[in-house]
Amino acid sequence: MKSGLRHQLAEKMAGEITLSDSPGKALKKWRMSFAIPQATLSEHLDVSPSVISDYESGRRKSPGTAVVGKIVDSILSIDEANGGKYTKKFAKLLYSDFDDDVIYDMHDYPTPVPLQAFAQAIGCTTLCGSLDLSIFGYTVINSINAITQLSSNEFNRIYGWSTERALIFTDVSSGKSPMVAIRVTPFKPRCVVLQGIEPAGVHPLVPKMAEKDRITVLCTMTDIDRIISVLREEPW
Structure with missing residues (x-):
């Protein structure tokens, strides 16, 4: 290097x-x-x-x-x-330059944030996994654009400065595509948030894939702009 x-x-x-x-x-x-x-x-x-x-x-x-x-x-x-x-x-x-139609927001925390508090702040329901964890950041991602536009190396950069973060995929239809993309990349997030879908609408393969990689999966119907606004205002 x-x-x-x-x-x-x-x-x-x-x-x-x-x-x-x-x-x-x-x-x-x-x-x-x-x-x-x-x-x-x-x-x-x-x-x-x-x-x-x-x-x-x-x-x-x-x-x-x-x-x-x-x-x-x-x-x-x-x-x-x-x-x-x-x-x-x-x-x-150090040189990440994502288009704003792929990454809506990205932030890293200097100290751990309880996943339970993070989930409550943006109105999440647990699909699978534990909330008794901490994260060091989050990334809000346009799921369709990220999957269709980013190479595997570029996709890894959505993890910011720590993989111990929440990846929030927006406007998902079943949640399967983001989890498949994560499965084939070397880095795994602590948590995946599927925005715009209720737990009942999530593809049955999602919790199975999440279990293999020990990823907590949450669902939220909170509006994207509201999610970004709330997370930016939190004093974590």
């Missing part, structure tokens, strides 16, 4: 952690986004796993900018040693 892109990504990560009201939670978000176990990160930093755990839980004083820089560098180095899968993915997002 080019050093310039790596540097920009490192700045993005370190800035979010340092400026967050909960630096430990932001640190945990990034570690998990790169699928790096605490033990692996602590070994690379030559510290006890309890040090990372204490930072993330808030038991230890928030790390300063120098320590955050070392942690971010370690996360990127570990990923690059494993082929750079996540580093390449997140670096591409």
Whole structure:
């Protein structure tokens, strides 16, 4: 990966952690986004796993900018040693330029948001999966345009800075097409929201596909503009 892109990504990560009201939670978000176990990160930093755990839980004083820089560098180095899968993915997002007829809205949270509260805010009904989870962002997607216009690599970019997010597909007819698209791509969201359809109208294959990928699926009849307005106003 080019050093310039790596540097920009490192700045993005370190800035979010340092400026967050909960630096430990932001640190945990990034570690998990790169699928790096605490033990692996602590070994690379030559510290006890309890040090990372204490930072993330808030038991230890928030790390300063120098320590955050070392942690971010370690996360990127570990990923690059494993082929750079996540580093390449997140670096591409620095230049994401989706058309507004594909992505209606995209936002990432610096700290986890309870899925239960998120679902209630936009009037969701649970189709399958658990609400006892947290997300780090959401993307509101025109389901038809996304499926017909985006390549597989472009589709992966709808995940923003974290796959632990809710993908809200608008104006779905049965919910099958978005789930099929997700099935054939490497990244999986924490939650899928099907907008414009009641649970009874969802294709019977949807919960079966969701179960295989451990995805919570919700339905909402709330208007798209209302969803975007509500989510932008929430103080998460």
